[in-house]
Amino acid sequence: MMRRAAVIGLGHQALEDHLPGLLASGRAELVAVCDSDPDTLRQRQDVLQVPGFVRVGELLDVVAPDFVVVAVPHHAGREVVQACATRGVHVLKEKPFATSVPEAQDLAEICRSGQIELMVTLQRRFNPIYSSVAGLLDQIGTPFLIDGRYTFHTDDPGSGWRGDIRQAGGGCIIDMGYHLIDLLLWYFGLPSRVIAQFSTTAVPGGGYDAEDTAVIQLGYDTDLYGSVLLSRWVAPKTERLHVVGTRGSVLLTKGRVQRLDLGGAVVEELTRPHAPASASAAQIDYFCRVLDGERPNTSGPDQHLAHAAFIASCYRSKEAGLYVDPKEML
Structure with missing residues (x-):
């Protein structure tokens, strides 16, 4: 079953990551967008050919998506999450989770009370380069x-x-x-x-x-x-x-991870230069699996209190x- 998704906030992050990720997803489809700037909204609607809204509540009530991708300025995040939780709409939220510890604790309670899943977007966690680091760290003493x-x-x-x-x-x-x-x-x-x-x-x-x-x-x-x-x-x-x-080092750069010996020579290396686009889609697909009960939410409110x-x-x-x-x- 394809999950119906909307994007709230049409700035740089949405254009570079979330919209391409949704369009490439095998488990979700874009059904609406929202931005408080009418001009920005019209420009994106012309390209995406989906309904557009300037008010979050109207989008949620009219479209009733399964989940929304929230990419709004930091101070606006809590209000959007609250609106979604009130309506039982799940949230894939652009980082940061919150602007303070009290807000993080408040958001965690809002999600629990609304019985919604919230996952913070961290594409690096869906890139094999980054997920391989733990195994390499085990080999450096x-x-x-x-x-x-x-x-x-x-x-x-x-x-x-x-x-x-x-x-x-x-x-x-x-x-x-x-x-x-x-x-x-x-x-x-x-x-x-x-x-x-x-x-x-x-x-x-x-x-x-x-x-x-x-x-x-x-x-x-x-x-x-x-x-x-x-x-x-x-x-x-x-x-x-x-x-x-004590036995070597691990050097992680964008698109590459290397394990080095004590003299700095490369012992092994992994590269993935084209990961960003696929990582965005993988993150969205993973969230859909969380909603379907197939995967645990490893980037939820409880984790982001830390x-x-x-x-x-x-x-x-x-x-x-x-x-x-x-x-x-x-």
Whole structure:
């Protein structure tokens, strides 16, 4: 049975990932779209040839989809999820899950009360390159050092609502950094200590208060420690996670993972250069299987309370100038 899906929010993420993923899905079909900007809505409707709505409630009442893909600005997410839960409509939500720990806890209760499934979109989890990392980590002895980096350059890192901490909940940590944070939690779990330093000064007088660049230091009770650099100002565009162990290391970059020996020589390598489009479709198909009771929801509200705690500990540590245990944020 094909699941009937709608997309709410027709910005960059929907155009690049979610709409192509739906059109390529073998288990879901696009039946409607929604955007608060009438001009944007008309442009997309002309291409997609499906009903369009400017109000979320009207779409849900008229179309009654099985699930919606929510790709709205961070501050608008809770209201949309609430509207869906009230009507029993399941949600595939663009990251982040929430803008704070209290909001994350509130959203988890909303989903439970409405008896809906909510899954956060994290395409890397549906890319074999990333899912193979755990097996490679088992082959490098005892991991003790993490070096992460996710950076790119944009001329205006505070553009639009993303530069306003009240709307976005934060800057590069909660937004683009969510992907790298998810990898850390996926592979290693919540650290026991986090401290972050970050700035809003890449563009002097830029008029934004959400961080453009951040360095996060973290440690685990197992003596694993490391740092992560996040930036929407630092060139070149880089996505990497290097984990060093007592018998070698694992180097993960976009589309490639390598296991290296102690001298840095490549022992084995996996590449998948065309994964993004298929990963989006795979994520949607997986969510449909969750709704059909065939798969567990591994990226639901309960799992993402940890993400909210990690992110909150970064901001708390900056204020306090001290390490913070993310578990205490819960």
